[in-house]
Ligand SMILES: Nc1ncnc2c1ncn2[C@@H]1O[C@H](COP(=O)(O)OP(=O)(O)O)[C@@H](O)[C@H]1O
């Protein structure tokens with residue numbers, strides 16, 4: 001048996017839905033289906049999730065929502081029309097979407113989460129309707145039924161709670177019935193019954209949760225590329241595909257920019273010993289990429305498995321003589337970050353210098369000024385400044401373990417191209433090296449490193 005998750009690109013319109021249904025039909029083992037919201041039909045199109053965000057914002061501001069609501073309903077209607085569903089088949093989906101503003105929400109963040117979640121929630125309903133219409137027995141399973149419980153502190157960036165896997169046991173008897181179960185991705189319910197979503201791209205996480213919860217060991221994740229490539233295909237032309245990789249390789253690469261699979265989605269898969277197979281909806285016969293535990297892995301194919309880069313970082317640089325000799329310096333710095341609810345990604349330090357690297361999504365002008373001010377007040381540095389131009393490049397490979405000379409092979413091509421390196425972090429993980437560059441240099445740095453190892 002398999003869990004199959006289809007991304008928004010695979011569910012964007014009727015013809016895409018048809019490919020998905022052919023894939024489901026082709027294998028009776030594809031019993032547990034996880035849907036994203038309809039994604040972009042072409043470059044420049046808008047994902048349903050983004051339309052729902054607009055719908056939520058207009059609701060919050062008491063603006064007219066007529067147009068955006070019609071656009072959202074239109075996306076589902078076009079798919080229903082493609083499959084010639086009966087005239088009133090979409091009535092329930094339409095009324096749920098129309099009624100969203102009339103519910104009570106504890107605050108605007110919860111309203112936003114609830115609106116966003118309905119992209120996948122309605123698409124799973126629609127998928128169930130279409131499957132049944134085509135004679136394939138299917139049942140919609142809402143997270144309120146499967147028991148997906150998530151944290152509620154930030155309802156738009158939730159994490160799954162362990163109790164979910166106890167709750168899901170009640171679905172196990174359904175494994176014996178000849179019926180497909182359709183789960184909406186991307187959200188769950190907090191313990192006080194409110195909707196909370198995972199971070200953007202989080203439908204992948206639901207696929208892993210369902211696989212672990214139902215004790216299914218194969219999770220096929222269908223997207224719009226034949227495989228995970230050794231580098232982002234938008235940066236490298238025709239990159240080499242990755243045939244297999246370990247969980248920890250994938251986690252490091254997805255964290256650093258391989259958006260094809262969500263980095264948090266690896267965790268339930270590890271816990272449930274689930275092999276993930278990334279496949280292409282447009283070419284389902286291609287073997288795709290297998291992501292698996294190390295004990296199933298044998299030898300890596302290459303020294304380097306992949307090169308990823310992410311540009312949205314800022315760094316707080318602090319210089320103070322004898323910084324290394326001060327007891328509690330870092331503790332006091334981290335307390336300042338806690339005060340502003342900011343987490344950090346990396347903290348390379350020297351004897352008099354420390355750089356703390358932070359994901360920009362967490363910062364705004366107020367926090368930038370306030371954090372710098374507090375650092376001056378509390379730590380009395382000789383120098384403190386924000387560096388707003390920071391990319392992180394991650395070179396990852398199980399094959400690097402125990403090999404000498406890899407770092408110089410990474411750095412030399414950058415030196416040849418005059419790309420300054422702001423930071424190197426090697427050693428924290430045996431299977432990766434992290435290079436900090438200016439954001440504008442990141443793509444070129446990836447190309448140079450790719451040419452050195454994989455061309
Ligand atoms: N190393 C990589 N290999 C494959 N695809 C990648 C890689 N890095 C980034 N991508 C991008 O990820 C996209 C697929 O992810 P995503 O848009 O989340 O798909 P879906 O809508 O199917 O969930 C691809 O179209 C590709 O542009």
Ligand SMILES: N[C@@H](CC(=O)OP(=O)(O)O)C(=O)O
Pocket residue numbers: 006007008009036037039047049050119185186199200201202203204
């Ligand atoms: N629909 C959500 C969640 C998601 O995972 O979507 P996709 O599978 O299209 O990346 C988003 O756009 O963020």
